[in-house]
Structure formats: C-alpha cells, structure tokens
Amino acid sequence: MTYAEFKQKITETKQTICREVYRENQENIRIKKEKTAIKNFEIIFDAVFKISYTKGFQAMSMRDLSRETGLSMGALYGYFKSKDELLEIIQRQGRSMVKGVLVDCIKTVDNPMEKLSTVIKTHIYLSEMVRPWFFFTFMEARNLCEEELKAAQAMESYTEQILVDILELGETKGVFKPKNHRLTASLIKAMQQDWYLKRWKYKKRNITVDEYADYVISCVTSFCLA
C-alpha cells in the first residue's frame, strides 16, 4: 500500500468528519441547517489549526478566529458553547477518527509481520492526511480538563496496546523474537509521532510520507527479528 492508495481507500473526509461533529454535539449547537453547520465547521477547524500551529490554542483569541473564519464572534458561539468546548470537540473527534481507522485496517490481515507493517503505515498515512488535526491533538492535550486528559492518555494506551497485541501474536507464532513488547510499541509510537510533530524538518529535506513509513517499518522489523 502507498499513500496514494490509502487516500483512495479511506472514506473519512473533512466533510464526513464535520458531519459527525455536528450530529454528536447537536444539542449545544444553535445552527439548525446541517449543511450550513458542516460547511462552517470545516472553516472553523481549518482556522483553529492554522492559528494554533504557530501561537497555540490558548494564545488564539476569539477575535483571531473570527477574522480568520470570516464569521463574527456572535456567529462563532452558535457552533460551540465556549472556547474550551471547542477544544474538547476537536480532541474527541480526533480520537474517534483514529480509533475507527486503526481498528478497521487490521481486521482483514492475519500474518503478524504484515499486520505490524499495516498498522504502522496506516497510522502514519492517516497522520499525513489530517496532519493539522494530529499536531493540534498532541500539542493542545495539556489544555484539557482532567477528565478529557485521562481520555487522551487512555487513547495513547489503546493504540499502544494494538501494537503490543500484534507483537505478542508474532512471538507466539515464532516470527518475532521475545522482547519487551510494550517498550517496543512505545518506540514505534515515538517514531510515528515524529512525522507530524516535525513537519518542517522532513519537508525541508523532501522526505515523502512513503519513504518515512517504509524506513520506520524497516527499522522496527529488523529489531523484532534480531
């Protein structure tokens, strides 16, 4: 699988994501026309990511957001109850998106080695497809309230566990060497994250997402087999 093929296969688009956001939070949203809401959520999210990328979410004022979206302050508050709620909406949707895609991608694969490459690759490709979303989710997790922070940490453990399960399965089948699989999983996650955290670095060096994913996989597999 290449990144181009991944994009074809995946059904998640900005629009479907925004539709989900709208339906999940309908009780707090003043806007009644779904079409309007979806269109504006897309604009709002893009603006949040753009502004927060350099300043951070805290430093982004509602006036900044108003200017960037072209919506007035009053209008914006029709889409969420407070600035904090906006943050939570984005974080929650991010988690549900990752969970859905990752669980889906390994269902049809049995071979542990192939399973491992698939899940690593899928995660990196997804992070490329919605990179601003991933970057934002990581960097702004600290601004969450305790409850939501716990949920974010649980998500980290959850995706790590997916990797651990595959590594253990591989060991059972005699494909992978016995190791501290949980620690291996942590290293894999660290490498996956670097792709969206250090965008500027890889862009400057013209590393493609396919190159990067393949390199991570070659590193991981050579370790698991050694």
Next chain:
Amino acid sequence: MTYAEFKQKITETKQTICREVYRENQENIRIKKEKTAIKNFEIIFDAVFKISYTKGFQAMSMRDLSRETGLSMGALYGYFKSKDELLEIIQRQGRSMVKGVLVDCIKTVDNPMEKLSTVIKTHIYLSEMVRPWFFFTFMEARNLCEEELKAAQAMESYTEQILVDILELGETKGVFKPKNHRLTASLIKAMQQDWYLKRWKYKKRNITVDEYADYVISCVTSFCLA
C-alpha cells in the same frame, strides 16, 4: 555508564546553570547581588516549569508566577524585561547546555559503536536530569519569535548531525551497514524525545531511565548492523 554515574560525572547543576543565565543577561537584570539573583532564578525557573507543564507558558500569567515564586510582580520584572524575554532566556540556556554536554561526551571515544551508544545515552540521561527544562523547551518553542525559532531548529539539526557523523564514520569503518543515516538519526531523536515528552506513561509503568536508554540503544544498533 549508568544514570547514577552520569549524575556524578556531570558538572552542570541547577546552580551553575543559573549562574550562567545571570552572567549572560546581566545588562537586563536589575539585581546586583549575584547570590540573590542565582537563588531567585532557580525559584523562578522551577515555578515556570511547574506551571507551564499543565497550562503552557502562554496561559501562565505573571500573577500565577508571582504566587508560585513568592515574589511580587515588581520583583519578578527585576530579573527579566518581559515575559517573552523570560521565555527566550530559558530556551537559549537550554540549547547551550545540551550543546556543551553532547560535544563533551564523545570527545574521548573513538569506536563508532561506543560513540553512538554514548551520545544516545548521554542525551537521554541529560533529559532525565533536567526533564522539566527539556519538556518546556520542546513544547514552548512555538511561542518564540522567528529568529529564536530558527535557532531552535538549527539546534535540532545540530544534534542530528552529531548522530549522522557517527553513523557515517561507522559505515566508513565497515561497522555499520549503509543506510539513510540522516533518517536513522531522526528516528533516534524521536525515540530520545519520547522519554521526556511522555513522562506520565513511563512513570506509570515504572520504566527506569537506564532501561529506556538501553532499549533504545539495542533497537538502534540492531538496525544499524542489520
């Protein structure tokens, strides 16, 4: 080398760091007694790290900092000209500290393999010793002005280059297999960073810094030799 041995060897302490900060920025500091200044800088930095760890630097108000340090607002502004300058001081000092320690640690080692383990280990141990400083430097880099941001990125490239040089040396000597050394270096950096970015995770699982460093090294070497 273990973490305990590293701590013995290293001459950098909070105090020496604060002394450097004082001397570097003396022209902007109203406080004339070095001893007072060093003592209070230590208090101030600790407070900044503590508050920023959860809220972020932007969200930390000078009133928060005043409360946590026990110094009044007026007193605080004797130690730096503005909140932004405080951020820059911390970032600059962090860079000079890392540079000093890393350059120093490989001077006496010739063997490429040993050189590689040493530099990986030293970086992780240093990040453990002044973890709040590392975490802060990474998370708050975005709040820097363009010039300082460039310096921070240059620092990332610099430490990466140290790794690349070692890997190339190793290839020349026939120890390491030919690879994309720069990409390998990036992966190493990603793994190093995870130790201070995800403190909560490793703490919860009782992973020691020695365990972590050794595991990273075993992963990297098995890849470089494969």
Next chain:
DNA sequence: GTCTATATACGGATAGAC
C-alpha cells in the same frame, strides 16, 4: 444565522513607597 456593540474580568507592565 449572523451581525455590531458591549459587559465584565484579567492580562502584562510600571511607578513610587519602603
């Protein structure tokens, strides 16, 4: 649904007493 105008609170920074 979206706008403008505004209420109210809090931010960084400084002046001047001690």
Next chain:
DNA sequence: GTCTATCCGTATATAGAC
C-alpha cells in the same frame, strides 16, 4: 530588592438588532 497600587489594553462571552 521588594512590595502595593494602578494603568490600560485585550480577553471571553452575551444581548439584541436585522
């Protein structure tokens, strides 16, 4: 060197017109 008191700009959020 440190404190208290205060200036003044900007923050989030809402009320009410269109």
